[in-house]
Amino acid sequence: MTEPSTLDGLAAVLWDMDGTLVDSEKLWDVALYEAVETLGGTLTEEQRLSLVGSNMDDTAAFLLEVCGKPVTPESIAEMGEWIRRRTANLFDGPLPWRPGAQELLELLRAKGVPMALVTSTERSLTELALNTIGREYFAATVCGDEVDGLNKPDARPYRLATELLGVPASRCVAIEDSPPGAASAAAAGCTVVVIPNDVDVEPGERRVFRSSLVGLDVPTLTALLP
Known part of the structure; x- marks a missing residue:
């Protein structure tokens, strides 16, 4: 269990992965469109985006x-x-970072802010992505096959992350890019920084919108807490 950060009340930062830290949704595009081809069907852009x-x-x-x-x-x-097999092949190499993500990870680690990774992606694929992102940043990781079927938008993934870190959700900032992810983090009691990527996210309670991660720092994140 990680000791909560005392930096101005910010206990931890909880990260989504696909589309937030790395631009891996584009690789999921390849796998999903190819999967549909094997089934003899087609997938519209709207249908694809509904799966983010x-x-x-x-x-x-x-x-x-x-x-x-x-x-x-x-x-x-x-x-x-x-x-799973096709995506593993696509993930088996460097993944493109989202703007500002790597810099914010480094800054938060340097300031001693605990972090967790909270993703709907399964553990085996997450481990491949962590070859790019870096396991060393995270005191805990929660994957989509580790929440007893209670995936985002259920609160369970983010609640589990706060339990593993030993911090109150009310003092955590979650960073998300999708409607299910934002709903999950907010339901768990986190303040959510939404960085929309491929899909628009509706305004809602506990949600703060930014165009990118560039320029975010500890004081800025702390100021978002209630």
Whole structure:
């Protein structure tokens, strides 16, 4: 368990991964469009964007339904495994950073602010992404296959992260880019900095919008807390 930071009341920063730290949603695009091709179907841009922030089982079920295929536990597992293998191949190399993300990670670590990674991506793929991002930044990581099916937008992923860090959610800032992620962090009681990427996020309680991570620092994040 990490000791809470005493820096002006900021206990921790909780990071989403895909589309927030790294621009990996573009790689998911490749895997999902190819998956639909194997099913003999097509995926519209609107349908693809509706999957941003989704977990693997929900994504696989959605693609099967869109393509008019039977949606069963077996077909979901088979489709999920296909997507998993293809995405692992795409993740097996350097991933592009989102603007300002790497600099903010470095700054927060230098200031001693605890951090956690909270992602809907499964552990095996997250570990590949961490080869680019760096495991050393995070005192805890919560992945999509580690929350008993209670993925974003449920509060469980962010609540688990705060429990692992031993900090109150009310003193945490979460950084997100998607509607499910923002809803999850807010429901857990975090202040949410929303950096929209591919999908618009509606205004809501505990949400603060920024155009990018560039220029964010500890005083700025602390000032957002209630």
